[in-house]
Amino acid sequence: MSIIVEHLVKKYGTQTAVNDVSFQLKKGEVVGFLGPNGAGKSTTLKMITGYLQPDSGNVQVAGVDMLQNPIAAKRKIGYLPEANPLYLDMYVKEYLNFIAKVHQLDNIPNRIDQVVELVGLGPEKGKKLQQLSKGYKQRAGLAAALIHEPEVLILDEPTSGLDPNQIVEIRNVIKEQGKNKTVLFSSHILQEVEAVCSRILILNKGVLKTDQSIIEKMESADTQALIKISFKEIIEPQWLLRLPSVTTAEKDKKNVWHITTADLDVTRKELMALALNENFTIISMETGSLDLENTFREMTK
Numbered sequence: 001m002s003i004i005v006e007h008l009v010k011k012y013g014t015q016t017a018v019n020d021v022s023f024q025l026k027k028g029e030v031v032g033f034l035g036p037n038g039a040g041k042s043t044t045l046k047m048i049t050g051y052l053q054p055d056s057g058n059v060q061v062a063g064v065d066m067l068q069n070p071i072a073a074k075r076k077i078g079y080l081p082e083a084n085p086l087y088l089d090m091y092v093k094e095y096l097n098f099i100a101k102v103h104q105l106d107n108i109p110n111r112i113d114q115v116v117e118l119v120g121l122g123p124e125k126g127k128k129l130q131q132l133s134k135g136y137k138q139r140a141g142l143a144a145a146l147i148h149e150p151e152v153l154i155l156d157e158p159t160s161g162l163d164p165n166q167i168v169e170i171r172n173v174i175k176e177q178g179k180n181k182t183v184l185f186s187s188h189i190l191q192e193v194e195a196v197c198s199r200i201l202i203l204n205k206g207v208l209k210t211d212q213s214i215i216e217k218m219e220s221a222d223t224q225a226l227i228k229i230s231f232k233e234i235i236e237p238q239w240l241l242r243l244p245s246v247t248t249a250e251k252d253k254k255n256v257w258h259i260t261t262a263d264l265d266v267t268r269k270e271l272m273a274l275a276l277n278e279n280f281t282i283i284s285m286e287t288g289s290l291d292l293e294n295t296f297r298e299m300t301k
């Protein structure tokens, strides 16, 4: 595992910003950390990267315990914080040279050339950081995060405040990096996470709501539809699961069921026939899609 997060808790005064969050990231995964403003994403990322001490819980990065061995653990991580902390008076190469020295790297000029190429900073590499556009500043931050060839890349809202072209460019850099690194990046833009990640973690009010593969989700969204049905009577799941077209049936509230199906029309008819034959009363029946947006809204209500 590249990242193991176990029961992380962080309180600010009486507010619990992160509440018992646990997850694991496998080597090579690109994972989106999604949640509305104030959900606790940055706080969680700061604890994973060792910039903030958790009140309780553990973090391991590439097998190294962050609390017991923070220097070794931090070496494994490239971190781009939300407020990209650049020394704006420095030239691009001067800044990267400074960061490379902090990491005590060998053959620094070569490595700088490599990261400049990697993040597409070439055309701007002769400028001062303060002269760069926001998109290029972000690339400089990414170059600094990548210079020591970390196994794990952690990016806190890397595309926030960028224009649409810059967003696409930064996303491409992230995708490219995801080919040989574990990447965890936060965003509150669902489409972005969908475009870049193979997996999604949804955080709401400090609590992890779901940890599901986007690919699975999208595959099921393509083929499955959702019916929300409410009966007057309390019925057993078997009644629904026995219907030939029903894939899953889960109880929401006492008499309300969420049913997934590959064939909406057939299931509707089967539900009507069931009600007729068994003398059940259907109070309401709604249909919806199982897409990610619905999931996100459900999870962060």
Ligand SMILES: Nc1ncnc2c1ncn2[C@@H]1O[C@H](COP(=O)(O)OP(=O)(O)OP(=O)(O)O)[C@@H](O)[C@H]1O
Residues within 6 Å of the ligand: 012, 017, 035, 036, 037, 038, 039, 040, 041, 042, 043, 044, 082, 188
């Ligand atoms: N240093 C701090 N002192 C007090 N409260 C804080 C501090 N940092 C964060 N918080 C609070 O903790 C909660 C979680 O904040 P956090 O920045 O982790 O959320 P987030 O999901 O990253 O939000 P955003 O998407 O807006 O960046 C918020 O309610 C925030 O106001």
